[in-house]
Amino acid sequence: GIQVEQSPPDLILQEGANSTLRCNFSDSVNNLQWFHQNPWGQLINLFYIPSGTKQNGRLSATTVATERYSLLYISSSQTTDSGVYFCAVGFMNNNAGNMLTFGGGTRLMVKP
């Protein structure tokens, strides 16, 4: 199956700092999603980005499908950004559902 690796595994930032999270995957995909899991365990959809670049406020993401990686940028970090960021990838075919394979996550702590 597809392998998904996220880096760094842990990240500590001072409030206001910027950061880049990376997701590498081992095979072709036609689905890639970034999630934020908050301290209460809720999974929040950040981006659906199988290719290209998207921005939403202080967050942006870029996926280069041909080189099998995606980047999540967090600018001007806030304490509410703390939690775990997951990258999940999938390949949809005609016989099976779109099964997502999750990376191990990046655990982010933003200090005030």
Next chain:
Amino acid sequence: NAGVTQTPKFRILKIGQSMTLQCTQDMNHNYMYWYRQDPGMGLKLIYYSVGAGITDKGEVPNGYNVSRSTTEDFPLRLELAAPSQTSVYFCASSYSRPYEQYFGPGTRLTVT
């Protein structure tokens, strides 16, 4: 529009007991999924369904069963609960295209 809802939020089971985790979505998605998340890990797919009456195994199906009699509901059945099934269970749904999955709030299950 409630999205994906799951009940119960928390449950403690004794070894050998059975239970059903409920999942309902009101987005008219044809695809639905069950994942489990063990502590400090990413999510793993248990079962999925591409439509009413059609289900298939994911990566970790042992000890679980599912059914899909309606578009809206996708219950997960645990038979003969074991401590290894202690986990947080997430239900998700999506259209067949685009493939973005939307997750419920999760059910935290402890088996003692």
